[in-house]
Amino acid sequence: EAQVTQNPRYLITVTGKKLTVTCSQNMNHEYMSWYRQDPGLGLRQIYYSMNVEVTDKGDVPEGYKVSRKEKRNFPLILESPSPNQTSLYFCASSLTGTLSSYEQYFGPGTRLTVT
């Protein structure tokens, strides 16, 4: 089954404790992206990757890191989480980021709470 998976689905952590949220897709998609969703603010892009070893900042990259060493995986790293990073995070992928009409598939979400 074609899908985007994220782990963990739920995470409660403390300020400053490094964490990684994994994202994997099995559709051989070139483009992958991370979003956060907060009440009243909608979905905002954190980072995206056009292909392996090609990443770039989205609208709200501060406090986050990403890497794309393999096509299928795109982990989101919070080196020193802070309470303002408490949010619902979504990973998404699409066949390519340059052609306009390809559908973007979203993962199930990771709810992160930083205390």
Added chain:
Amino acid sequence: KNQVEQSPQSLIILEGKNCTLQCNYTVSPFSNLRWYKQDTGRGPVSLTIMTFSENTKSNGRYTATLDADTKQSSLHITASQLSDSASYICVVSAKGIKAAGNKLTFGGGTRVLVKP
């Protein structure tokens, strides 16, 4: 600044009734417009994707329209069902250079509640 505004923020409708959601955008240069359905706590799921030359697209009981001249889109839900209760998000894509890719701008969503 690229923006996508959706209205209303929320609405309640009775099962079996129709409703229409609105999306106005200022994204330029326009590439395509998408409507997503998002169930609470779940990832968005694509309903329709429309490019500049398309002015209507259907997916079952969902019909999206696009007026590229006025930069408006609507999503019409026909004969609503309880399972239609969700947030509906309008997303507009701006054409980007190859290196940067297309840039997506998300609307804040309309929360729909269908009551029996």
